[in-house]
Amino acid sequence: MSSDATNSTLEMDQGVTMGQSLDHPGQSFTVELMGEKSRFSLRLRESNVAAFAKATGLALPTKINTVYRDDDALIMCLAPDEWLIIAAPEVGATLQEKCKRHTASPFSLVDVSHRNVAFHIGGEGAAQLINVGCPLDLDLATFPVGKCTRTIFERAEIVLFRETETIFHIEIWRSFAPYFLSVLSNGGQAQ
Amino acid sequence: MMMIECPICNEKRPELEFRYAGEAHIARPENPSALSDDEWAKYLFIRNNPRGTHFERWVHAHGCAKFFNAVRDTVSDKFVMTYKCGEQRPSPETIAERSS
Numbered sequence: 191m192s193s194d195a196t197n198s199t200l201e202m203d204q205g206v207t208m209g210q211s212l213d214h215p216g217q218s219f220t221v222e223l224m225g226e227k228s229r230f231s232l233r234l235r236e237s238n239v240a241a242f243a244k245a246t247g248l249a250l251p252t253k254i255n256t257v258y259r260d261d262d263a264l265i266m267c268l269a270p271d272e273w274l275i276i277a278a279p280e281v282g283a284t285l286q287e288k289c290k291r292h293t294a295s296p297f298s299l300v301d302v303s304h305r306n307v308a309f310h311i312g313g314e315g316a317a318q319l320i321n322v323g324c325p326l327d328l329d330l331a332t333f334p335v336g337k338c339t340r341t342i343f344e345r346a347e348i349v350l351f352r353e354t355e356t357i358f359h360i361e362i363w364r365s366f367a368p369y370f371l372s373v374l375s376n377g378g379q380a381q
Numbered sequence: 382m383m384m385i386e387c388p389i390c391n392e393k394r395p396e397l398e399f400r401y402a403g404e405a406h407i408a409r410p411e412n413p414s415a416l417s418d419d420e421w422a423k424y425l426f427i428r429n430n431p432r433g434t435h436f437e438r439w440v441h442a443h444g445c446a447k448f449f450n451a452v453r454d455t456v457s458d459k460f461v462m463t464y465k466c467g468e469q470r471p472s473p474e475t476i477a478e479r480s481s
C-alpha cells in the first residue's frame with residue numbers, strides 16, 4: 191500500500207473529532223471514529239454466570255475472547271470473569287436496570303462509556319494496517335470473524351474485535367486516541 | 382518476538398502482553414504474627430535464583446489480565462510450559478519431556 195500524506199484527514203492538532211475518516215481512494219483501508227456508545231465493564235465470578243444470565247436476560251458469552259451480538263448490545267468476554275458491554279447510548283440505562291435484577295450474588299457493573307473511543311478499521315488492507323502496531327496474527331484462520339481480545343497496539347492497550355472479514359472494531363482509552371491515530375497514520379503512509 | 386502460551390486464553394501471545402510477577406509457589410504463612418522477624422523477612426524477600434529451571438508467576442497484563450505459572454529455563458529463556466495458578470508444580474519428568 192502507499193498513500194498520499196497530503197490527503198490524510200487525520201489532523202492531530204484537531205484532536206479526535208467525530209465523523210472524520212481517513213479514506214485513501216484506490217487504497218484498501220478506511221479508519222473511522224465511531225459515534226457515542228454506552229459501555230459497561232462487568233465483573234462476575236465464573237460460578238455465578240449462569241444465574242446472572244438467567245436473571246438479567248443478558249446472554250453472556252462464557253468462552254474467553256468471544257462475543258455475543260444482538261440488536262441491543264455487543265458483549266465481549268475478555269476474561270473468565272470480565273465482560274465489556276457496548277450498546278447505543280439510549281440502551282445504557284435499560285442495561286443497568288436489567289443487571290439490577292440479579293440479586294443472588296455480588297457483581298460489579300461500572301459505566302465506562304466515556305473512558306474509551308472506538309474506531310472502525312475497514313477494507314482489504316485493514317489487518318495489515320492494524321499490524322503496524324499490533325503483533326497478533328490476524329489471518330482469518332487464527333483471528334476469525336467474531337473473535338475479540340484485549341491486546342496491545344504499540345504502547346497502548348486496545349480491545350480488538352473482528353466484526354466481519356474486513357472490518358475491525360477497536361476500543362481504545364480516549365486519551366490514547368491521538369497517539370493511536372498518529373501511529374496508524376504513519377503506518378498507513380509507509381505501506 | 383517470544384511467544385508465551387497463556388493457559389487461560391489457551392493461545393500463544395506475544396511477550397509484550399505479559400509481565401513477570403516473581404517466583405511461583407510461595408505460600409503466605411498461615412499465621413504471620415507467630416513468625417519471627419527473620420522468618421517473615423525470608424518469606425518476603427528471599428527467593429531462589431536458579432541457573433536453569435525456574436518456577437515463576439506471570440500475568441497476562443494486556444490480555445485476560447490473569448496470573449498464571451510458568452516453567453522457564455533461565456539460561457535459554459525458553460518457556461518450557463505454563464499452567465494455571467493452584468495447580469501442582471510440574472514434576473521433573475514432565476519438565477524433561479516438555480523440554481526435549
Ligand SMILES: [Zn+2]
Binds near residue numbers: 388389390444446
Ligand atoms: Zn490470557
